[in-house]
Amino acid sequence: MTALNPRVNHSQSRAASVSSRLKDELAGSDSVSNPTNLGVAPSVSASLLALGMKNLGQVYRNLAVPALVEHALRRGEGQLSNSGALCVETGKYTGRSPKDRFIVNDPTVSAEVDWNQHNVPISEATFERLYQRALTYVAGRDLYVFDGYAGADPNYRFGVRVINEFAFQNLFAHQLFLRPSAPELQQHRPDFTVIALPGLQGNPELDGLHSEAFIILHLSKRIVLIGGSRYAGEIKKSVFSLLNYHMTKRGVLPMHSAANVGDKGDTALFFGLSGTGKTSLSVDGERRLIGDDEHGWSDDGIFNFEGGCYAKTIHLSQQHEPQIWSALTFGALLENVILDPVTRVPDYDNGQLTENTRAAYPLEHIPNCERSGVGAHPQTIIFLTADAFGVLPPIARLTTAQAMYHFLSGYTSKLAGTERGITTPQATFSACFGQCFFPLSPVVYAEMLGQRLQQHPQTRVFLINTGWSGGGYGVGNRIAIDYTRAMVAAALNGELEQVSYQPHPIFKVLVPTSVPGVPSHVLDPKQTWSDPAAYDQQAIALARSFTKNFAQFTTVSPEIAAAAPNSDA
Structure with a gap:
């Protein structure tokens, strides 16, 4: 971890400290993202085993964007727009589902958490029951793993691992979180782990849930378990919630x-x-x-x-939001945006599926970004x-x-x-x-x-x-x-x-x-x-x-x- 230099022009020093990561970011992805390399890297295999994940299918770690898009298309997860963005539908859940979000009420955090209508407690036993069900669910399945970071300042960042059953959701993680360089990826240690399994549905009667969907945050174990919802925004906001707890411990x-x-x-x-x-x-x-x-x-x-960015696209126009408009090219992910069936041109005024149409894209798709x-x-x-x-x-x-x-x-x-x-x-x-x-x-x-x-x-x-x-x-x-x-x-x-x-x-x-x-x-x-x-x-x-x-x-x-x-x- 690079120490910050507390001198004049400090922000320039902080910017320089991450420049090397940005330079070889693409190289880092390519070095581990060869789609013909279907094996599991030993370190990744061991860490997944430590989570209890056994007898997995193929595990794809940090695939490059083209490979993730290819996987999503082959698996029927979406289609390309005329500008090259991957367009998917998230089904029943087209937005966050706050009534299905829970925080594990374990003794180490119980006195700190502000329990209310947003932070709803769930027992450790219920979490463990759903977690064991998740381990059974992933057995024999192909998984996509993204290892990256949250926090652009190296002095305060956390390692993030996102495990997905859908390629498009892993593309979302790749574009929204901070992508590691090749050396960083080799040394990556996840502080937070998100397991997103939309195909795994909860049982409201058995598990005390409100629906088949669940988003459970375990603050002390630093694990998020998501089931029943394909809406990728749940991944982003769950990590945000973890950061909102743990960053305060670092004075941030x-x-x-x-x-x-x-x-x-x-x-x-x-x-x-x-x-x-x-x-x-x-x-x-x-x-x-x-x-x-x-x-x-x-x-x-x-x-x-x-x-990366996660922008609403309903009524998006080139005139009023030209930089966002131009960012929705190959590598971007569109959620619930209606495409013309012939031309594949997005209809950003069409809220047929939801008013909460979204686009996820890396910050670098904005020409005038602070890298x-x-x-x-x-x-x-x-x-x-x-x-x-x-x-x-x-x-x-x-x-x-x-x-x-x-x-x-x-x-x-x-x-x-x-x-x-x-x-x-x-x-x-x-x-x-x-x-x-x-x-x-x-x-x-x-x-x-x-x-x-x-x-x-x-x-x-x-x-x-x-x-x-x-x-x-x-x-x-x-x-x-x-x-x-x-x-x-x-x-x-x-x-x-x-x-x-x-x-x-x-x-x-x-x-x-x-x-x-x-x-x-x-x-x-x-x-x-x-x-x-x-x-x-x-x-x-x-x-x-x-x-x-x-x-x-x-x-x-x-x-x-x-x-x-x-x-x-």
């Missing part, structure tokens, strides 16, 4: 955020739940993308947890929310206390298709802008964020609403992405340092009176409503929802509590 704040960096090394973070625009807004032709979804903030700066995956401490932080009621301003600046309040609140709306059963937007509060992925109490992560903001007082924090304007969902319209991009650009380049602000009478946040490229009336949400009294009524109702939700946080400072909206206005 794990974040559900995107990140990019400007030419001057100015780094920005974008927090937000699925569908709020993290991927679209962080992919900026004038800034280098560090990552689109998961990052850590250490004493040394920020770093990507992943090596090192690391950056300096952020100069700008943006909290993204999709307000279904159309009452939050499209952009507002936050004080430190307001930043902590809104981080703990995590207000947004669940958008159609991101979870099973969600077909229209619903208001929700999700602490840390992703509470369902965080095993510990939100206060743990909030305190870590507060410490970072205190250590770096130059960091600016903004709240940007990518939701509705002129009325709530069904009445108003989604805020134009061009306006949102203009607001983001102004926040990043410092233009909003020169404008005046007005405090919102209900939400108290500081609303700029002008933003280049955005009509002034758009900045004041009340002006976009045809009925101002109806706006006030809805805004107060949302403010009261904030207050009700925040009542759970009884230990925060008076300053943070005072940042609450005026619910009695």
